[in-house]
Amino acid sequence: MIANYGYKDGAGEFYISIDTDKCLACDADRACLTACPKGMFEIITDDYDDEVAAVKQQFRRSLAYDCTACKPAGGYASLPCSSACTPGAIKHSW
Amino acid sequence: MxxxxxxxxxxxxxxxxxxxxxxxxxxxxxxxxxxxxxxxxxxxxxxxxxxxxxxxxxxxxxxxxxxxxxxxxxxxxxxxxxxxxxxxxxxxxxxxxxxxxxxxxxEIACHARGANYMGGPTIRTILDMGGQDCKAIHCDEKGKVTNFLMNDKCAAGTGRGMEVIADLMQIPIAELGERSFDVDVEPAAVSSTCVVFAKSEALGLLKSGYTKNKVIAAYCQAMAERVVSLIERIGVENDFFITGGIAKNSGVVKRIEKLLGTTAAATKYDSxxxxxxxxxxxxxxxxxxxxxxxxxxx
The missing domain is CATH 3.30.420.40 (ATPase, nucleotide binding domain)
Incomplete structure (x- = not known):
């Protein structure tokens, strides 16, 4: 399942998508949990009883602001969350 | 009064x-x-x-x-x-x-499962236009979610937005859909990013000489454009199904169908x-x- 967390507003589309099939087979020891400087990820049991990563509820409506520091302008060459997720489950839409 | x-x-x-x-x-x-x-x-x-x-x-x-x-x-x-x-x-x-x-x-998993029952196992794409959010869902033949996207940051493209317009136009909400087709020329959409802006724009259009029906048509078009941009992000695969209260508004549904180039599956059940x-x-x-x-x- 592709879970898209985020929103679309007048400024654009801001979604973090998580491929839960890749996430389930995590061989990165859930590195996303610690890679995100803001601790935006958590492990949840989804509706189909799979333990997968998700963006915490309190960040889902403010991704454009919360992720800004990790974008190229913040000095990062690549996103810490996507880089840490070696199965390639985490992607940003912007 | x-x-x-x-x-x-x-x-x-x-x-x-x-x-x-x-x-x-x-x-x-x-x-x-x-x-x-x-x-x-x-x-x-x-x-x-x-x-x-x-x-x-x-x-x-x-x-x-x-x-x-x-x-x-x-x-x-x-x-x-x-x-x-x-x-x-x-x-x-x-x-x-x-x-x-x-x-x-x-509700994402439940809407997919419900749509699978209401529209049958061929349903693959579901648009849930709820009261204060909108969800685009992809599912398999058993109604299990394979992809979803939700927008609950603002009321644009939701039932609440339609309620605001019904009150503004002083027309019962159940009549909005049909009245939106009673226009000489299809108008351009009003703001699709914010209900408050859309309301101000609707008032401006009324003052400029738009009929109520034309303003409603412009709002229905805005809603359709809004949700279509969301659903296109996950892609539309037939059969397509719409749930939620807005599924009862033909003015929005027909415009969504036109923009997507597909027809929403019919159901005998309450959306x-x-x-x-x-x-x-x-x-x-x-x-x-x-x-x-x-x-x-x-």
């Missing part, structure tokens, strides 16, 4: 229905799904995995009361008691506040009950699994 006499143009019809051809007393498993949404609440009762009855009403300011009142409607109409229901699942915004629920499941129906069906599956596990252990 006194303040208390003000007509509520936004008020949509509540409904309560039970299938009199079925006798719930004969059922092996009775399950209920309670969808406490931001604007409306539904209770659906299924007997042996088949829809038996539902109640759809406006959500109050208290989720537990809304859940209780929604179910009460079906119970009273059928003569059923809460104890007669084997398993209850809560869904929607208020899913964790359903006092008698055994489990909570997100607003999809979430609660899906929850009740989840409950049935769970009870079946538990029964099978118990039989295996015995």
């Amino acid at each position: 006194a303040a208390g006499d003000k007509k509520e143009y936004w008020r949509w019809a509540e409904s309560c229905w039970t299938d009199d051809s079925k006798n719930w007393r004969d059922a092996r498993i009775v399950t209920a799904g309670i969808d406490v949404g931001s604007v409306s609440s539904q209770a659906v009762v299924c007997v042996d995995g088949e829809l038996y009855g539902y109640n759809s009403m406006r959500t109050g300011n208290n989720s537990p009361d809304s859940a209780t009142n929604a179910l009460k409607g079906v119970l009273e109409k059928s003569g059923m008691k809460l104890e007669d229901i084997t398993y209850v699942i809560g869904t929607g915004y208020g899913r964790v506040n359903v006092p008698f629920a055994h489990k909570a499941i997100t 607003q009950i999809a979430g609660a129906l899906g929850a009740a069906l989840f409950g049935y599956t769970l009870m079946q699994k538990q029964g099978a596990a118990a039989a295996k252990a015995a």
Whole structure:
């Protein structure tokens, strides 16, 4: 399942998508949990009883602001969350 | 006119229905799904995995009361008691506040499951236009979610936005869809990013000489464009199905169909009950699994 967390507003589309099939087979020891400087990820049991990563509820409506520091302008060459997720489950839409 | 006499143009019809051809007393498993949404609440009762009855009403300011009142409607109409229901699942915004629920499941999974029942196993793309959010969902032939996207940051493209326009135009909400087609030329859409901006723009259009119908058409087009941009992000695969209250607004539905180049699958069921129906069906599956596990252990 592709879970898209985020929103679309007048400024654009801001979604973090998580491929839960890749996430389930995590061989990165859930590195996303610690890679995100803001601790935006958590492990949840989804509706189909799979333990997968998700963006915490309190960040889902403010991704454009919360992720800004990790974008190229913040000095990062690549996103810490996507880089840490070696199965390639985490992607940003912007 | 006194303040208390003000007509509520936004008020949509509540409904309560039970299938009199079925006798719930004969059922092996009775399950209920309670969808406490931001604007409306539904209770659906299924007997042996088949829809038996539902109640759809406006959500109050208290989720537990809304859940209780929604179910009460079906119970009273059928003569059923809460104890007669084997398993209850809560869904929607208020899913964790359903006092008698055994489990909570997100509305995304429940809408997919409900749409699978209402529209059949060929349904692959679901657009749920709820009271204060909008969801685009992809599912497989069993109604299991394969991709989803939700937008609940603003009311643009939601039922609440339509209620605001109904009040502004002073036209009953149920009439908006048909009236939106009564225009000489299809107008450009109003703002699709914010209900407040759309409302101001609608007022400006009225002042500039637009008829009410033309303003409604412009708003329906804005809603359609808004949700289509969302659904295109996950892609549209036929069959396509629309759930939620806005599915009853032909003005929005026809414009979505035109933009997507497809037709939404028809259903004989009330589009607003999809979430609660899906929850009740989840409950049935769970009870079946538990029964099978118990039989295996015995």
